[in-house]
Each structure stands twice: as C-alpha cells, then as structure tokens.
Amino acid sequence: MENLPKNYDPNKVENKWYDYWMENDFFKAKVDYDKEPFSIVMPPPNVTGQLHMGHALDNTLQDIITRWKRMKGHSALWLPGTDHASIATEVKVVDKLRNEGIDKDEIGREGFLEKAWEWKDEYGGRITNQLKKMGSSCDWSRERFTLDEGCSEAVTEVFIQLYEKGLIYQGDYIVNWCPSCHTTLSDVEVEHEEHEGKLYYMKYPIKDSDDFITVATTRPETMLGDTAIAVDPSDDRYKDLVGKTVILPLMDREIPIVADRFVDSEFGTGMVKVTPAHDPNDFEIGERNDLDLIKVIDEDAKMTEVTGKYAGMDRYECREKVIEDLKEEGLFIKTEEHIHSVGQCYRCDTVIEPLVSKQWFVKMEPLAKPAIEAVKNGDIKFIPERFSKVYLNWMENIKDWCISRQLWWGHRIPVWYCEDCGEVIVSRTEPDQCPECKSSSLKQEEDVLDTWFSSALWPFSTLGWPNDTDDLNYFYPTDVLVTGRDIIFFWVARMIFMGLEFMDEPPFSDVYVHGLIRDAQGRKMSKSLGNGIDPIEVIEEFGADALRFTLITGNTPGNDMRFREERLEASRNFANKIWNAARFILMNVDDFDYNSTNFKDLKLNLADKWMLSRTNEVTKKIDKTLENYNFGEMSKSLYDFIWNEYCDWYIEILKERFYQDQDLKAKETAQYMGLKILGDILKLLHPVMPMITEEIWHKLPISEKSLMISDWPEYEENEVDKDSESKMNTIMSVIKSVRNIRNEMKVDPGRKIEAILLSDKTEILESGESYLKNLANIDNLRITKTLKNRPQPSSTSIVEGVEVILPLEGMVDIDKELKRLNNELEDVKYEIKRAKGKLSNDGFVNNAPEELVEGEKQKVKEYEAKKEKLQERIEQMKLN
RNA sequence: GUGGGUAUAGCUCAGUUGGUCAGAGUGCUACGUUGACAUCGUAGAGGCCAGUGGUUCGAAUCCACUUACCCACACCA
Numbered sequence: 022m023e024n025l026p027k028n029y030d031p032n033k034v035e036n037k038w039y040d041y042w043m044e045n046d047f048f049k050a051k052v053d054y055d056k057e058p059f060s061i062v063m064p065p066p067n068v069t070g071q072l073h074m075g076h077a078l079d080n081t082l083q084d085i086i087t088r089w090k091r092m093k094g095h096s097a098l099w100l101p102g103t104d105h106a107s108i109a110t111e112v113k114v115v116d117k118l119r120n121e122g123i124d125k126d127e128i129g130r131e132g133f134l135e136k137a138w139e140w141k142d143e144y145g146g147r148i149t150n151q152l153k154k155m156g157s158s159c160d161w162s163r164e165r166f167t168l169d170e171g172c173s174e175a176v177t178e179v180f181i182q183l184y185e186k187g188l189i190y191q192g193d194y195i196v197n198w199c200p201s202c203h204t205t206l207s208d209v210e211v212e213h214e215e216h217e218g219k220l221y222y223m224k225y226p227i228k229d230s231d232d233f234i235t236v237a238t239t240r241p242e243t244m245l246g247d248t249a250i251a252v253d254p255s256d257d258r259y260k261d262l263v264g265k266t267v268i269l270p271l272m273d274r275e276i277p278i279v280a281d282r283f284v285d286s287e288f289g290t291g292m293v294k295v296t297p298a299h300d301p302n303d304f305e306i307g308e309r310n311d312l313d314l315i316k317v318i319d320e321d322a323k324m325t326e327v328t329g330k331y332a333g334m335d336r337y338e339c340r341e342k343v344i345e346d347l348k349e350e351g352l353f354i355k356t357e358e359h360i361h362s363v364g365q366c367y368r369c370d371t372v373i374e375p376l377v378s379k380q381w382f383v384k385m386e387p388l389a390k391p392a393i394e395a396v397k398n399g400d401i402k403f404i405p406e407r408f409s410k411v412y413l414n415w416m417e418n419i420k421d422w423c424i425s426r427q428l429w430w431g432h433r434i435p436v437w438y439c440e441d442c443g444e445v446i447v448s449r450t451e452p453d454q455c456p457e458c459k460s461s462s463l464k465q466e467e468d469v470l471d472t473w474f475s476s477a478l479w480p481f482s483t484l485g486w487p488n489d490t491d492d493l494n495y496f497y498p499t500d501v502l503v504t505g506r507d508i509i510f511f512w513v514a515r516m517i518f519m520g521l522e523f524m525d526e527p528p529f530s531d532v533y534v535h536g537l538i539r540d541a542q543g544r545k546m547s548k549s550l551g552n553g554i555d556p557i558e559v560i561e562e563f564g565a566d567a568l569r570f571t572l573i574t575g576n577t578p579g580n581d582m583r584f585r586e587e588r589l590e591a592s593r594n595f596a597n598k599i600w601n602a603a604r605f606i607l608m609n610v611d612d613f614d615y616n617s618t619n620f621k622d623l624k625l626n627l628a629d630k631w632m633l634s635r636t637n638e639v640t641k642k643i644d645k646t647l648e649n650y651n652f653g654e655m656s657k658s659l660y661d662f663i664w665n666e667y668c669d670w671y672i673e674i675l676k677e678r679f680y681q682d683q684d685l686k687a688k689e690t691a692q693y694m695g696l697k698i699l700g701d702i703l704k705l706l707h708p709v710m711p712m713i714t715e716e717i718w719h720k721l722p723i724s725e726k727s728l729m730i731s732d733w734p735e736y737e738e739n740e741v742d743k744d745s746e747s748k749m750n751t752i753m754s755v756i757k758s759v760r761n762i763r764n765e766m767k768v769d770p771g772r773k774i775e776a777i778l779l780s781d782k783t784e785i786l787e788s789g790e791s792y793l794k795n796l797a798n799i800d801n802l803r804i805t806k807t808l809k810n811r812p813q814p815s816s817t818s819i820v821e822g823v824e825v826i827l828p829l830e831g832m833v834d835i836d837k838e839l840k841r842l843n844n845e846l847e848d849v850k851y852e853i854k855r856a857k858g859k860l861s862n863d864g865f866v867n868n869a870p871e872e873l874v875e876g877e878k879q880k881v882k883e884y885e886a887k888k889e890k891l892q893e894r895i896e897q898m899k900l901n
Numbered sequence: 902g903u904g905g906g907u908a909u910a911g912c913u914c915a916g917u918u919g920g921u922c923a924g925a926g927u928g929c930u931a932c933g934u935u936g937a938c939a940u941c942g943u944a945g946a947g948g949c950c951a952g953u954g955g956u957u958c959g960a961a962u963c964c965a966c967u968u969a970c971c972c973a974c975a976c977c978a
Binding site for chain 1: 903904905906907912913914915916917920921924925926927928931932933935936937938940941942943944945957958959971972973974975976977978
C-alpha cells in the first residue's frame with residue numbers, strides 16, 4: 022500500500038469529496054415513511070451576497086446536525102436557498118446603474134427588473150458555491166429562491182388570505198421613510214444610534230398677549246409643520262394656557278394649546294411643539310386631539326411648497342435657516358448640547374424621516390397571540406432559553422407591521438385599483454375588469470412587499486405550500502432553526518406566526534441561536550472597519566474542515582466568539598494529527614484482511630478492551646452533546662479522545678504488537694482494532710470534519726461505501742467496561758509517574774532503566790507489563806507484593822496504591838529526592854485533612870450521597886497508606 | 902428607562918441538573934530526530950474561579966447587593 026504524505030493537504034482533498042457526494046446524490050432527501058424525517062431549512066442568505074463568518078458558523082452548525090441525523094438513519098433534509106433581499110439588492114442595482122449613467126426612473130419598472138434579474142444571474146451562484154466549499158450537505162435539488170414561482174405563489178396566497186381575514190389593511194399612517202432608498206421601512210429596519218445633537222429652545226408668542234411660551238426641539242425645521250402645542254394635563258403651571266392659541270412664528274399660523282398625556286412635565290420646558298406629519302408621537306397626539314396634519318418635508322427630505330420661502334430646501338439647510346430667522350425675530354432662546362438617538366436606515370444609514378403616507382399593514386395582535394402561546398407552552402424552545410424572553414418581550418409589545426415598500430425588486434402587491442370607481446381589487450391573478458363598475462381601466466398597486474414577508478413563509482413555501490405536497494406532509498414542521506440573534510425579530514418571530522396561521526403548527530420546535538463571530542480584538546466584523554475575515558481565504562489556507570472545527574470549538578449557545586488565527590492553526594494541527602494516525606495504521610495493515618476477520622476470534626488485551634469501552638462512551642457523549650446543541654463540548658470531547666487517548670496511548674500501545682515479535686493472532690488483533698477504532702473515530706468526527714474523514718475512510722480497507730452515508734456508531738451500555746478502564750488508568754498513572762521521575766532526575770530519555778512496582782495490584786500491573794516497559798522505557802521490571810531490601814539510593818513515588826521505585830544508582834540527587842517526597846507528602850497531608858474534615862462533618866455524612874461519603878472514606882484510607890510510605894521513604898533517605 | 906449578557910491560568914475560552922471541576926487551546930520552561938506526526942513527543946510552572954454577603958453538610962456553579970465592560974428594546978419635545 023502506498024504511504025500517505027506526511028502532512029495533510031486539504032486543498033488536494035476537499036473539492037474532490039464534495040463532487041463525489043453530489044454525483045452520488047447523497048444530499049438528496051427522500052420522502053420515506055419507513056424513516057423518521059429530519060429537516061432544517063437554511064436561513065436564506067441574500068442572493069447576491071457573499072459568504073461571511075456568520076454564514077460559515079451558521080452553516081457549519083446546520084451541517085453538523087444534518088450529517089449526524091443522516092448517519093443515525095433519519096431521512097435528513099437540509100433545504101437551501103437564497104433571499105431576493107428586496108431593499109439590499111435594489112440599492113446595489115441602483116448604484117450599479119448610476120455608475121453606468123442610467124437612472125432608475127428613466128428605464129422604468131420593466132427595464133429595471135430586467136437589470137435586477139441580470140444582476141441576480143451574475144451573482145446569484147456565488148454564495149451557494151461558497152456554501153459548497155464549506156462542505157454543506159444541502160439538498161440542492163430542492164434549492165429555492167424567495168422570488169421563484171412557488172414562493173411567489175405562496176406570498177400571493179398568504180396576502181389574499183390575510184386580507185380576507187381582515188388582517189391586512191391599507192391606511193394613512195406615519196411610517197419610517199428612507200429619503201435615500203425612497204421607501205418605507207418597518208420598525209425593525211430602523212436602527213437607532215446615539216448622536217450628539219443639539220436641543221434648540223425657542224419662543225412662540227401667545228395670541229392676544231405679550232407673553233410667550235417656550236418649547237424645545239432637536240429638529241427646528243419641523244416647526245413649520247406644527248399644528249399645536251401640548252402640555253401635560255396634570256401640569257398646574259400651564260393649566261390656564263390650555264385652550265389658548267399661539268402664533269406659530271415664521272408661518273404666522275394660529276395653533277392651539279392642548280393637553281395630552283404623552284407630555285412629560287419633567288422634561289425640557291414641559292411644553293411640546295406638535296408636528297403630527299413628521300413625528301410618530303406627535304402623530305398620535307394629533308389623532309387624539311384631532312389636529313391638522315401639515316406635511317412640510319417631502320420624500321426627498323426637502324421642504325414642501327407649503328413652507329413658502331423654505332420650499333425646496335434640504336431639511337438640514339432649512340434647519341439652519343429657521344434658526345437664523347427665529348434669531349432675527351428675537352424668538353430664538355438658546356442651544357443646548359443634547360445626546361439623543363437617531364433612527365437610520367439599516368441598509369444605507371440615512372437618517373429616517375417619519376412621514377405620513379398610505380401604506381399596507383399587517384394587523385399583528387391576532388397573529389401574535391398564538392405565537393406568544395407557542396413559546397410559552399414550550400412548543401417552541403429557544404436555545405439558549407434566555408432568547409425566549411427577548412422574543413416574548415417583542416411579541417407582547419408588537420405594533421402593526423408595515424409591509425409595503427416603494428421598491429420594484431420584490432413581490433408586487435396583488436392589488437388593483439379601479440381608475441373609474443376607485444374599487445380596491447385583491448386578486449390572485451390580474452383581473453380583467455372591475456367587479457363593481459365593470460370598468461377595464463385597472464391599475465396595479467405599485468408597491469412591493471417587505472422582503473421579510475416572503476422569508477416568513479420559508480419553512481412551508483419551500484416545501485410546496487400552498488399545494489399539498491409529499492414534502493410538506495413529510496418534512497413539515499422542521500426540526501430546528503439555526504440562526505444568529507440579530508434576526509429574531511426580522512425573521513424568526515415572523516416565521517412563527519405565519520407558520521401557526523397557515524400550517525396550524527409551529528414551523529420548528531427548536532430555535533438554536535448562536536452568537537457573533539468577532540475579530541481578534543473582540544470587535545464586530547464589518548465592512549466599514551474592514552476587519553472581516555473571508556471564510557474562503559481561510560479555507561484556501563487551512564481547509565474547510567479546520568475552519569469548521571475552529572468555529573465550533575469553545576463555542577457555546579448564544580455567546581459571541583473571537584476569531585484568531587492561532588485557533589485555526591490548532592485545528593489544522595488536529596487534522597494533521599488524525600491524518601498521521603491514519604497514516605500509521607495504514608503503514609501497518611498491508612498484510613491484513615479486515616473484512617474476513619471475525620471480531621470473536623480476536624485476542625483482545627487490556628488496552629483493546631479499554632479502547633472499546635472508551636469509544637463506546639465517547640459515542641454516547643457525542644450523541645448527548647449534539648442532542649443538546651453543545652457543539653463546543655462535542656468538539657472538545659472528540660479532540661481529547663482522538664488526540665489524548667487514541668493517539669497518545671492506544672497507538673503507542675499498538676506499536677509493540679506491530680514491531681515486536683508476537684504471535685500472529687496478537688498482531689492481527691492489533692491491526693483489526695487499530696482500524697476499527699479509527700473507523701469509529703472517523704464516523705464520530707465526520708459531521709464536524711466531513712472532508713478529511715471521507716478521504717481517510719476511502720483509504721481504509723473497511724468498506725467501499727461512503728462515510729457520509731455509513732451507520733453512526735451505536736452506544737451499547739453493556740459494552741462499557743469499567744473494570745478495564747480502571748486497570749488502564751492505574752497503569753497509565755504508573756507510567757506517567759515513572760516518566761515524571763525520569764524527567765526530574767534528568768535521566769537520559771533514551772536510557773532504559775530498572776523499576777520496581779510494589780503493590781497489592783500485581784495482577785493488574787502484570788497485565789500491563791509490556792505497556793510499562795515500552796512507554797516508560799523500562800528494561801528490568803519487577804512487580805511484587807513485598808520487598809525486603811530496598812535498593813539504595815532510589816527514587817520513589819506512590820500512585821494509585823502502587824509504590825514506584827526506581828533504583829537510579831548514581832543519578833539520584835538526595836536533596837532533590839527529599840524535596841520531591843516532601844512535596845508529595847504535603848499534598849497528601851492536605852488531602853487527608855480535607856477528606857477528614859468532610860467526614861467529621863455530620864451534615865456531610867448524613868446528607869451527602871452514600872457513594873460520596875464512601876469515596877471520601879476510601880480516599881482517607883488510600884492517602885493514609887501513601888502518607889505512611891512516604892514518611893518511611895523520607896526517613897530512609899535521611900539515613901543515607 | 903426596561904430587559905439581558907459577561908467577569909475562571911499571560912492571552913482566547915470551556916466547565917451540562919450545586920459534591921475528584923479547578924480544565925482546554927495557545928503562550929511559557931526543561932528535555933527529546935527510537936520509522937504516524939516538529940502542524941510532533943515527554944514532563945513542568947501558572948488561577949482566593951471580579952468583590953461582598955447569604956442559602957447549604959458542601960458554591961466557580963444557586964440567591965442578593967457592589968464594581969467593570971457589552972448587547973437588545975424603548976424614550977428622548
């Protein structure tokens with residue numbers, strides 16, 4: 022057999038296996054009622070986006086779960102797809118067109134959409150190809166796009182059904198307007214950021230009086246649209262003013278003073294200027310007090326005609342001018358520094374302008390109710406649990422959802438208006454005539470839907486809804502949703518209420534929320550900081566397996582993680598370690614026929630039994646950690662087991678049977694076991710590191726079948742062999758102890774030494790005699806229950822009831838040895854004191870579990886014995 | 902303002918329901934080329950588990966408060 026190269030090179034391996042899996046349709050999930058279904062829908066990345074570390078983590082986690090379930094015999098579906106990302110994509114396409122000198126409005130809706138689809142076709146495959154590089158085992162035959170035919174059908178259907186139920190309505194309300202994207206935004210699409218701003222104080226003259234009232238504002242330009250002054254109804258200072266009229270400066274408009282509960286008498290002057298057309302709170306005050314609505318700022322954030330001399334000015338330019346003019350009229354009082362948060366567009370950061378306009382809304386209260394209940398009653402579980410609080414808090418205070426967007430790239434609202442009688446027609450297909458007046462002069466609603474409207478349907482629209490499909494019956498509801506905490510509101514919450522409304526079942530039972538991947542300094546990775554790490558570059562340097570392993574190691578649910586190169590190196594080294602373990606095994610099984618060897622004929626020794634037992638236990642551990650989404654613990658268990666147990670101990674122990682003269686049966690057993698355990702390790706590791714494990718698997722003479730569709734190891738309780746584990750532990754402790762002394766006494770590592778093991782456990786030690794000799798480099802080993810003449814000088818240590826005596830003539834430094842023994846003695850004394858303290862405590866003895874008390878008693882016994890021996894040795898040392 | 906998170910070896914982080922839990926990686930020290938691996942091996946040093954108080958027989962783990970940093974949501978005239 023050809024030897025493997027010394028170092029593992031992922032670049033030579035990874036792509037090969039992805040192609041192999043694809044060619045064999047291994048990712049394709051079948052509707053198979055003999056199997057238990059398992060399904061995950063992938064959070065659809067923006068179709069023209071690029072893979073970032075967040076995606077990498079998200080998809081690694083999903084792939085791990087999917088691969089694991091698949092190997093465990095489920096019909097596992099991981100359904101991939103992309104999101105049309107209405108606003109984000111439109112912004113990019115508009116930018117591109119602008120660079121080409123094309124204006125969006127010039128080419129019109131049709132022309133623009135053509136360009137947008139071109140853009141989608143150009144970049145649409147990029148992120149999915151990047152996901153493939155990650156090794157993601159998604160069923161690409163079921164790949165979906167939120168703007169494809171099926172998803173669009175689902176969107177229309179949902180819109181119409183909600184409309185018919187009275188849950189979608191149209192109305193004039195104040196909405197968040199982005200003057201740059203030229204569209205409305207939902208509340209969650211507005212990001213609030215603290216800004217150092219100014220608070221301007223100004224005077225409004227009271228009509229028929231020489232008095233003034235004082236108001237303060239952060240946006241003086243809005244005063245042009247003021248239609249009232251409001252005060253706290255319980256504020257005694259201004260009781261007499263309510264009902265009076267003030268003259269709005271600059272505009273010379275008479276506006277009333279009203280009392281409204283919104284006003285906080287403690288803040289500012291206790292008087293608020295009310296601009297119903299440009300502030301959400303003022304809008305509500307206006308509703309309550311029946312105030313006029315005067316729009317002074319337009320969709321471009323410029324002043325409207327009604328502002329007279331200010332018309333056409335930019336809002337900020339107008340602000341300066343207003344202040345200037347007020348000063349001139351002696352109505353300006355002062356400016357104060359003021360920190361306040363400013364709403365900005367989540368896509369372009371432009372400051373939001375609240376505007377009143379006619380929009381479409383989803384009535385949230387009836388939808389939120391069951392969505393709250395589903396989480397409260399445990400039908401949907403958040404991991405970690407604390408996010409259910411975040412979710413509930415939002416759901417319980419939810420406002421109606423503005424779903425119309427003044428964009429073109431998206432699902433056009435299925436509504437037509439009759440141009441003759443004004444009838445609103447909501448229809449699945451384009452109507453020919455108005456049902457009321459039979460006019461054929463119909464015009465479709467220009468607006469499209471919020472991009473999250475279609476993603477909210479993702480768990481069932483992708484499975485075929487509104488059609489009654491096998492996929493839908495079999496795979497819905499999905500099992501777990503894996504996502505970052507930033508889209509709980511945008512997406513998770515909306516999927517939940519839509520799923521409940523249209524499928525009568527929550528779309529998933531578990532929501533696993535992972536944290537952010539930050540840079541090495543703990544900062545958020547962002548484009549503007551330029552501190553993002555490109556997963557693809559990482560894959561090219563370290564391999565996708567190493568990246569995947571890095572992303573889950575030490576990661577805990579919901580917590581952020583810093584990403585540093587050293588951790589990638591550690592993962593790469595781990596891959597290399599496994600590679601070399603396989604290399605070693607393969608170098609020694611040339612003459613061995615695995616498949617015609619019967620396990621029952623093997624001659625298992627202590628280490629074999631120990632290894633089998635440990636493998637079995639680790640299998641259980643991996644299952645349990647994955648069951649609970651403890652990916653960090655899972656990777657640590659694998660790492661420790663593979664490196665510290667299989668490689669450091671088991672392989673070292675196999676060597677004696679490979680290299681030293683043995684009977685054939687012993688060698689065959691070693692060959693079989695080395696391969697078998699390696700095979701199991703590859704299986705357990707496969708969900709995390711699919712490529713390297715598949716590569717090695719195909720080099721092993723175990724099976725022709727692909728590793729990814731092989732059977733997951735089964736945990737067998739009766740195969741746990743605690744007795745062998747305990748024996749091995751004793752032997753390993755003795756070996757470590759000998760190595761320790763050798764190191765301290767500076768014995769030449771290559772030198773074979775003599776050792777005496779004095780203990781009652783002779784049987785155990787004898788069963789590990791060869792391990793002791795080989796791994797501690799002992800040539801003359803004596804295992805005995807009694808010892809009459811102690812060799813002098815010698816170095817001693819006591820572990821696990823075994824007195825390890827190394828007669829190191831000419832090498833023992835008496836002072837050093839004394840010091841060592843005394844240190845050991847101190848430790849023992851401390852332990853005895855601790856254990857005895859516990860045992861002398863009645864509370865402990867009476868309340869603690871019996872085995873624990875028993876354990877402490879045992880400990881005291883052991884340590885007392887050890888103490889005695891140590892003291893003996895110290896005395897002897899002193900005599901010499 | 903409301904809610905939440907984090908504080909554990911020099912650094913980055915684990916520690917599942919309170920009882921061998923004081924851990925890992927990396928870094929550091931000493932030694933090491935016996936045919937898997939120097940992307941390695943062996944051994945070692947390092948922490949009052951943020952502080953205070955409480956519950957308990959027993960607390961890194963539960964409770965309260967304090968301090969420091971972070972996040973979300975709300976308000977901001």
